Amino acid sequence: MSKGTKTWNMVRVDGSDAYATTDIVAEEFPLTIMINGQEFATMVCTPDHLEELVIGFLATEGAIYTIKEIEQLSIDEERGFAYVETSRPIPVGESEQKRWIGSCCGKSRAFYFQNDAKTARTVMNQFTLSPESCMQLMESFHENAHTFQRTGGVHQAAIASDGEIEIQFSDIGRHNALDKLYGHVIKNGGRKKNHVIIFSGRISSEVLLKVSKMGIGCLLSKSAPTDLALQLAEDLNITAVGFIRGGRMNVYTHPERIELKEKDDTVTPNREEFN
Structure with a gap:
């Protein structure tokens, strides 16, 4: 079985017939990101390419801008934690409430747009494709x-x-x-x-x-x-x-x-x- 999927026993109903079989389902995996020893966010994800996920998420949030800002990144898949050490302090936020980012709808709009002004950019490149x-x-x-x-x-x-x-x-x-x-x-x-x-x-x-x-x-x-x-x-x-x-x-x-x-x-x- 490939990473990110699981086999599940089930009963399939086909018209008036029913029989026991198995199905392949997507795996759902909670991952908590720790930055410089502080909890930053917990997300629900597919447990593959977790290093790319953490780097991309931190860049999207404006926590980092280049890979050089990450001094160390380690993933503990057994416990569901990603540990990140950065070259500069990253403000985690004043709220004591932990941020949970679900697999469906992402973050709330209020939280999302706080970071857009500093991370969204006008794309200047020009090319064509057919x-x-x-x-x-x-x-x-x-x-x-x-x-x-x-x-x-x-x-x-x-x-x-x-x-x-x-x-x-x-x-x-x-x-x-x-x-x-x-x-x-x-x-x-x-x-x-x-x-x-x-x-x-x-x-x-x-x-x-x-x-x-x-x-x-x-x-x-x-x-x-x-x-x-x-x-x-x-x-x-x-x-x-x-x-x-x-x-x-x-x-x-x-x-x-x-x-x-x-x-x-x-x-x-x-x-x-x-x-």
């Missing part, structure tokens, strides 16, 4: 979603350049999957000019902000965006592409990065066609 490349990347993305194919219970995020996926992560939390990507980028010397992020979930404002913090100018998703996410994408110079499926896609913001051949007649898309 619609065919977007669709091919999404096809490869689905083919590589092995944990999702086995469990149906995780989100996926990948980073690509030059038409090829460099690395792909899965996690029960959509924010965690993106944080693993961010951690990978920081560990490996930063982003490339033509990096593209591919994501399995909807394009929400929180997801868009994570992409901006990575400094990546294009986000591809098979799902729908929200209006606030698109407003942020416009302001932060990010190309947001949604509903990439069935040979079609919607370019919502900054279409100059997509090599488009416009038609004179425009048709409002029928959302039912994407369901």
